[in-house]
Amino acid sequence: MGLAWSVVTTTLWIYAFIWLVAVLAPLVHAWIKQTSMALGIGASLIIGWLIQSILSWYVGGDLMLALGALRPEWALETNEMHRFITSAWLHASTLHVLGNSLVIILVGVPLEQRLGRGRFLTIYLIGILGGNIGWTLANWGSQTFCLGASGAAFGLLGCYLACWPRDEIEFPLILIRRWPVAWIALFKFALEIMQYPTATSNVAHLAHITGFIACYVLAKPIAKGGLVPIGTVDGGPSSKGGLEAQHMATKSRMGDLSIDPWDGALTGAAFRTMQRLRDEGDEIETRQAWLEQLSEQAQCPVCESEIRVLEMDGIAVLRCTVDKAHLEWP
Numbered sequence: 598m599g600l601a602w603s604v605v606t607t608t609l610w611i612y613a614f615i616w617l618v619a620v621l622a623p624l625v626h627a628w629i630k631q632t633s634m635a636l637g638i639g640a641s642l643i644i645g646w647l648i649q650s651i652l653s654w655y656v657g658g659d660l661m662l663a664l665g666a667l668r669p670e671w672a673l674e675t676n677e678m679h680r681f682i683t684s685a686w687l688h689a690s691t692l693h694v695l696g697n698s699l700v701i702i703l704v705g706v707p708l709e710q711r712l713g714r715g716r717f718l719t720i721y722l723i724g725i726l727g728g729n730i731g732w733t734l735a736n737w738g739s740q741t742f743c744l745g746a747s748g749a750a751f752g753l754l755g756c757y758l759a760c761w762p763r764d765e766i767e768f769p770l771i772l773i774r775r776w777p778v779a780w781i782a783l784f785k786f787a788l789e790i791m792q793y794p795t796a797t798s799n800v801a802h803l804a805h806i807t808g809f810i811a812c813y814v815l816a817k818p819i820a821k822g823g824l825v826p827i828g829t830v831d832g833g834p835s836s837k838g839g840l841e842a843q844h845m846a847t848k849s850r851m852g853d854l855s856i857d858p859w860d861g862a863l864t865g866a867a868f869r870t871m872q873r874l875r876d877e878g879d880e881i882e883t884r885q886a887w888l889e890q891l892s893e894q895a896q897c898p899v900c901e902s903e904i905r906v907l908e909m910d911g912i913a914v915l916r917c918t919v920d921k922a923h924l925e926w927p
Contacts, residue, residue, distance in 0.1 A: 599671040613660065648661075668739075669741070704781075708756065716819050720819060724751065727808045729748060732804040751789070760828070761825075793806065854878055862898070865894075867895040874891060888915055891915065
């Protein structure tokens with residue numbers, strides 16, 4: 598049987614709610630403000646640990662560990678399934694949370710620049726679940742709690758190794774300097790493999806291994822269509838080459854200009870603008886400028902309403918102001 602939830606008082610539920618709001622706040626802020634989700638996660642983990650520690654001192658026991666840490670013997674209990682996620686925001690010590698946050702930020706920020714925010718969050722979640730499910734299966738029926746974001750941190754390394762192994766990122770591997778991702782990922786993974794059979798500490802090495810493997814296996818299908826093509830070699834996203842690769846990936850999603858919805862019916866200034874658009878619209882900024890001019894000179898080919906320029910994932914398109922089904926081009 599799982600936790601006897603009926604013994605959790607209203608006051609304790611309020612404390613847990615405060616922890617949850619504190620954990621979610623940096624994530625929601627990063628998403629709304631369109632800043633780095635990796636930095637948001639790092640802040641979320643640290644704030645979560647601070648609130649966890651304060652509550653542990655104030656209540657006289659680790660409340661959040663009891664409510665949110667993963668315990669294999671409860672794995673199949675419906676009202677305990679949240680632990681596969683919440684456990685990744687709970688930690689055992691200050692060193693534990695700082696170590697995980699450091700890896701997630703150093704690896705996650707450049708990886709997010711490759712994947713995009715949505716795909717990055719998907720990989721992060723896979724790392725959490727891959728690590729926790731693997732550890733639970735190996736420790737089935739155990740009463741030992743599992744907690745921490747290490748599975749997700751190793752998952753980010755697994756994804757990076759699968760998709761952009763020749764990137765170089767800042768990382769404390771022997772010395773704090775830029776190292777090839779392949780070196781970092783393989784070194785960390787090999788270390789976990791060697792430590793797992795003889796480990797006597799409370800470190801969940803298997804969660805690290807399974808989180809890494811899960812993200813490595815699923816990385817390419819998820820990364821396909823992201824900001825930067827898989828396998829791009831440009832030194833890493835912090836370099837000029839990384840920005841250029843993102844720019845080229847965005848250009849590759851621009852629509853075809855050879856066929857227009859007016860089917861050759863444009864005349865006068867609109868006709869001339871269309872010609873300039875086709876001649877010069879192979880660059881993102883130039884295309885947007887000519888589309889904006891065309892929006893002032895032409896009307897919707899279906900209902901003759903006004904049209905306007907919208908930006909969709911960094912690419913400008915023309916859309917009918919009445920119904921996008923009438924016109925959304927190119």
